[in-house]
Amino acid sequence: MTRLQIVTITETDDVRLADYVRLRDVNLRRHLEAERGLFIAEGEKVIRRALDAGYQPRSFLLAERWLESLADRLDDHQTTPIYLVTEKLAEEITGFHVHRGALAAMHRQDPYTTADLLGWDRLVILEDIVDHTNVGAILRNAAGLGWQGALLSPRSADPLYRRAIKVSMGSVFSLPWARLDDWGSAIPLLNDHGFTTVALALTDDALNLDQVRERLAAHGTGKIAVMLGTEGAGLSEQWIAQASLVARIPMQAGIDSLNVAAASAIACYALNQPPTR
Amino acid sequence: MTRLQIVTITETDDVRLADYVRLRDVNLRRHLEAERGLFIAEGEKVIRRALDAGYQPRSFLLAERWLESLADRLDDHQTTPIYLVTEKLAEEITGFHVHRGALAAMHRQDPYTTADLLGWDRLVILEDIVDHTNVGAILRNAAGLGWQGALLSPRSADPLYRRAIKVSMGSVFSLPWARLDDWGSAIPLLNDHGFTTVALALTDDALNLDQVRERLAAHGTGKIAVMLGTEGAGLSEQWIAQASLVARIPMQAGIDSLNVAAASAIACYALNQPPTR
Numbered sequence: 001m002t003r004l005q006i007v008t009i010t011e012t013d014d015v016r017l018a019d020y021v022r023l024r025d026v027n028l029r030r031h032l033e034a035e036r037g038l039f040i041a042e043g044e045k046v047i048r049r050a051l052d053a054g055y056q057p058r059s060f061l062l063a064e065r066w067l068e069s070l071a072d073r074l075d076d077h078q079t080t081p082i083y084l085v086t087e088k089l090a091e092e093i094t095g096f097h098v099h100r101g102a103l104a105a106m107h108r109q110d111p112y113t114t115a116d117l118l119g120w121d122r123l124v125i126l127e128d129i130v131d132h133t134n135v136g137a138i139l140r141n142a143a144g145l146g147w148q149g150a151l152l153s154p155r156s157a158d159p160l161y162r163r164a165i166k167v168s169m170g171s172v173f174s175l176p177w178a179r180l181d182d183w184g185s186a187i188p189l190l191n192d193h194g195f196t197t198v199a200l201a202l203t204d205d206a207l208n209l210d211q212v213r214e215r216l217a218a219h220g221t222g223k224i225a226v227m228l229g230t231e232g233a234g235l236s237e238q239w240i241a242q243a244s245l246v247a248r249i250p251m252q253a254g255i256d257s258l259n260v261a262a263a264s265a266i267a268c269y270a271l272n273q274p275p276t277r
Numbered sequence: 278m279t280r281l282q283i284v285t286i287t288e289t290d291d292v293r294l295a296d297y298v299r300l301r302d303v304n305l306r307r308h309l310e311a312e313r314g315l316f317i318a319e320g321e322k323v324i325r326r327a328l329d330a331g332y333q334p335r336s337f338l339l340a341e342r343w344l345e346s347l348a349d350r351l352d353d354h355q356t357t358p359i360y361l362v363t364e365k366l367a368e369e370i371t372g373f374h375v376h377r378g379a380l381a382a383m384h385r386q387d388p389y390t391t392a393d394l395l396g397w398d399r400l401v402i403l404e405d406i407v408d409h410t411n412v413g414a415i416l417r418n419a420a421g422l423g424w425q426g427a428l429l430s431p432r433s434a435d436p437l438y439r440r441a442i443k444v445s446m447g448s449v450f451s452l453p454w455a456r457l458d459d460w461g462s463a464i465p466l467l468n469d470h471g472f473t474t475v476a477l478a479l480t481d482d483a484l485n486l487d488q489v490r491e492r493l494a495a496h497g498t499g500k501i502a503v504m505l506g507t508e509g510a511g512l513s514e515q516w517i518a519q520a521s522l523v524a525r526i527p528m529q530a531g532i533d534s535l536n537v538a539a540a541s542a543i544a545c546y547a548l549n550q551p552p553t554r
Contacts, residue, residue: 141539146529252423262418265539266546
């Protein structure tokens with residue numbers, strides 16, 4: 001442990017902690033993290049998963065007791081500063097009670113491009129999902145149910161935002177994802193690459209999700225891209241019109257539509273397996 | 278509007294606002310709401326849904342602009358005090374920025390008993406789901422996917438807690454639910470009442486959810502109760518052993534299990550309809 005770059009911090013305005021300020025301020029953080037090319041990993045498990053996925057740390061912000069439990073990983077990054085703080089100080093800097101007292105600032109990287117993902121068989125496509133919780137939950141569901149990747153429209157929320165990472169249980173690191181360069185050409189691009197693009201929408205002429213499953217199975221298990229629309233308004237008319245199929249989850253009359261994350265769970269379950277006989 | 282009981286409040290320590298203090302303090306609120314037999318409805322839509330469901334208001338806490346948009350409902354409750362506050366004062370009392378500036382304190386009531394629900398065909402059973410967000414999401418999913426009611430183990434979180442109500446989009450008012458008197462006898466009780474009790478669990482001998490669906494369909498669409506276990510540990514061994522069937526959602530290797538709310542969406546979708554042919 002002796003060669004680690006441990007720096008004990010005692011002042012909340014220490015400039016070395018600038019990556020960690022006011023983590024609850026979404027607007028500030030969105031700006032700051034994009035500008036500096038960083039994101040924040042929170043909690044031991046998430047830090048480990050980010051490192052496993054190849055993300056490089058800029059620094060760690062730890063309460064002392066984490067030095068030991070993260071020792072194996074800290075040893076791998078001996079040139080990375082470790083800012084040692086009390087939990088109280090961490091709370092004053094970040095603005096909230098730090099989940100289990102361990103944070104890391106990581107360098108952003110874009111490990112995948114849209115072109116990488118177009119070669120695969122099972123993708124989830126997010127159109128303007130603006131809520132970090134929903135983005136995280138959808139990526140977790142997709143990863144857990146065996147889908148291979150996710151493409152996000154330009155206006156969708158950042159999967160590397162702290163809240164999205166946390167809700168995803170770190171799936172944002174293990175599930176390949178990329179941001180689409182262009183909203184307008186996204187669905188034609190998928191169609192051209194052999195995907196059956198399935199729009200989830202409550203339109204009158206939508207097929208029941210089970211029918212879609214049957215139809216896909218009848219034509220062999222080809223490439224499938226499930227399209228999920230923005231909270232509230234759902235998928236745009238343009239994306240619905242461009243989709244190969246429109247599917248609806250059978251809903252109880254008089255109830256609001258399901259939350260988009262719940263809908264993603266159902267669609268990823270229903271469309272990623274052969275029909276039951 | 279002239280006969281309404283409007284009281285303008287200007288001091289944060291006004292005792293008439295005791296029902297609304299420190300809404301973010303879960304422990305305080307849990308105690309206070311149980312003791313006084315009240316719950317808090319937040320936002321116009323939720324307030325309307327609670328009133329629609331027959332819950333009686335103790336008082337309203339409103340910013341002035343809500344007097345007009347809620348006028349029809351306020352007129353129905355002319356003896357109920359309406360505390361008029363600025364949004365700033367509301368925030369100081371409640372401890373957070375009040376969602377759209379309208380709150381109501383409502384009398385708790387238990388419109389259903391376990392016995393009521395045992396006569397129905399499609400129930401969701403919650404074992405010690407302690408997170409209010411998960412309880413709200415599960416009830417929303419169950420209602421949206423056409424299930425008839427929910428039974429909660431004694432230690433499950435309160436569906437009438439503000440956060441659960443909000444996440445449920447008010448489904449906690451429209452979906453009948455009741456709390457089980459006793460954890461140990463719950464599953465035998467359901468079995469005795471003709472339910473096929475389906476435990477969702479990742480045990481080695483669990484059937485694939487699709488197989489369960491097939492099996493249930495082969496025996497006609499009888500009464501089905503889906504059992505969901507606590508966050509982290511999942512269903513208890515006792516409940517799994519007492520279940521008619523154990524079902525698992527096919528998961529990707531190496532990924533944590535799905536969030537329990539996502540699992541509820543998949544199970545309620547898969548088990549509430551005939552198989553695809």
